[in-house]
Amino acid sequence: MSYALTEEQQLIQQNAREFTAEYVAPAAGEIDHTGVHPAAIVAKMVEQDFLGIFLPGEFGGAEAGYLSYALIIEEISRVSGAVASILISHASLAAYSIYRYGSAAQKQAFLPALCQGEKVGAFAFTEPGAAPGAGMHKVTAQKEGGSYVLNGRKCYVANGGAAGLYIVFAQTNPEAGAQGISAFIVDSGASGLSTVRTIGKMGLRGCQSAELEFNNVIVPAANLLGAEGAGLAIAAEAQAAASIAEGAMVVGIAQAAMEDAVKYGKQRIQFRRPIASFPAIQTMLAEMAANIHMLRLAVYDAASLLDNGEPFANEAAIIKLFAGRIGQSALIDVIQIEGGYGYSQEMVASRLYRDVKGACLKNSSLDFPEKVIAGNLLA
Ligand SMILES: Cc1cc2nc3c(=O)[nH]c(=O)nc-3n(C[C@H](O)[C@H](O)[C@H](O)COP(=O)(O)OP(=O)(O)OC[C@H]3O[C@@H](n4cnc5c(N)ncnc54)[C@H](O)[C@@H]3O)c2cc1C
Structure with missing residues (x-):
């Protein structure tokens, strides 16, 4: 599919495909098996500028845009979610x-280390x-002089324990409820911050999820992100941006699964015919292909909106809603097509x-996607 990708975007997509084939694919099974943060692969992604791919050059980013980033996520997801x-x-x-949401000083202080993979x-x-x-266990942030104290x-927390920097949401004004939540930039080495445990998961296992404890963690007031009480707005926008990327992730995973099912369906013989010749199998494949195509278009469109500085929250909610429906159904159909083998751990499905x-499930938006979409319709 072209979706009017520029020559640069097509090159980035091709490069990401070659990168994942060379470095990620051989390790994907092991990453899933051990569930350990794959630091060596992250280091390789740093070499490719993936960590700051859409961020401005002045902060060490590659300035290639969010659509290019979505293309990279799609390619990586084909081999390792x-x-x-x-x-x-x-x-x-x-x-x-x-x-x-960072001030000029915060961008200068923190983005280069994120782009260059130091953190x-x-x-x-x-x-x-x-x-x-x-x-x-709510996290509170009490102002004391020139600092906040987090408890x-x-x-x-995805990347918990492996991360060097956390965006932490904490209540600065408990009386204000959700409107009293503020965002902070917290260094993982801050005294009093510890990883209580890593949480075992059924999937995405190399992306460590951790429970963190804040025990009188002192954060300089200069690390408050945005204004006090702006936490929810920051979280909502970041989660909408993440929904676009998670849509790309579902596209990549479902595409890989579909290709596997096509290959299997052509090889597997039943009643003296390849099972791919049966209409029931073709119907499942056709629906899968149509759904993946529609989701991919929605992802590229929303990423383009973000790149153009236009609102994208509604489109991100549409992606979240649609990806949730078609991602799982595609995989259930792939396992059905591959039968008992599909259910085995010998197959990738x-x-x-x-x-x-x-x-x-990764990051629920603050509101259900249906609520965001209907709210826009009814506004
Ligand atoms: C792989 C993965 C990675 C994650 N990474 C991060 C991360 O990096 N950082 C982070 O902060 N969190 C992360 N999360 C947590 C994730 O954001 C939460 O799991 C998600 O917000 C849902 O919250 P919850 O688990 O408490 O479920 P709940 O909100 O308790 O929901 C449980 C069930 O109740 C339903 N429900 C809830 N409210 C309503 C309602 N009002 N009406 C009807 N039904 C309702 C939900 O739909 C769901 O089915 C991650 C989760 C996963 C699975």
């Missing part, structure tokens, strides 16, 4: 938040037991199924 997930948490959530970024929003700011717990479920 976990590696794509690492990049999304780093780029769409952590780096993007600073790029969009991997992570986004600490979710809290154990209840919605952020509502439960007994509480975050859970499910079972890993892709576990990964696509994670891609759809």
Whole structure:
């Protein structure tokens, strides 16, 4: 599909395909098996400028745009959802938040290290037991002189434990409820910040998820991102940007699964014919291909909106809604086509199924996508 990709975007896509074939594909099974952050592959992605691919050159980025980034995510996801997930948490959530809401000094201080891979970024929003700011472990930030003191717990933080920098959402004004949440840039080496545990997951297993504890962590007031109370707006925009990338992730995973099913369907003989000749199999493949095509168009379109500085929250919600529906159904159909073999760990479909479920759950937008889309319709 061309989608009027520029020559540069096509080269980036081709380069990402060659990169993943050479470095990511051989390690994908092992990454899934061990569930350990693949630092060597992240280092290789740094060499390719993937970590700051859409960020401005003045901060060490490649300035290639969000659509180019989405193309890279799609290619990586074809072979490893976990590696794509690492990049999304780093780029769409952590780096993007600073790029969009950081002061000039904060961008200068933090973006170069993120672009050059000196620090991997992570986004600490979710809290154990209840919605952020509502439960007994909520993270609070108390202002004391020129600093804030953070206490509480975050859970499910992707890249947790491997990251060098966290965007942490904490309540600066508990009386204001969700409107009292602020965002902070926190160095992973800050005293009092510890990884309580890594959380085992069914998929995206090399993208470590951690529970973090903040025990009187002192954060300079200069690391407040945006204004006090702006946390929800920052989280909403970053999560919308991440939804576009997660849509690209679902496209990549589903495309890989479909190609596997086509190959299998041509080879597998039943009743003296390849199973791909049966109408029931062709119907599943055709629906899969149509859905992947539509989702890909939606992803490229939303990424282009972001690149053009236009609003993209509605399109990101549409992607989230559609990707959630078609990603899992594609993988269930692929396993059906591949029969008992598809269900076995000898075939790649079972890993892709576990990964696509994670891609759809990874970062819920603050509101359900249906609510965002209907809200825009009814406004
Ligand atoms: C792979 C992965 C990576 C993640 N990475 C990160 C990360 O980097 N940083 C981070 O902060 N978090 C991360 N998360 C956490 C993720 O953002 C949360 O899991 C998500 O926000 C949902 O929150 P929850 O798990 O508490 O579910 P809940 O909000 O408790 O939802 C549980 C169920 O209840 C339903 N539900 C909830 N509210 C309503 C309602 N009002 N009406 C009807 N139904 C409702 C939901 O749809 C769902 O089915 C990650 C999660 C996964 C799976």
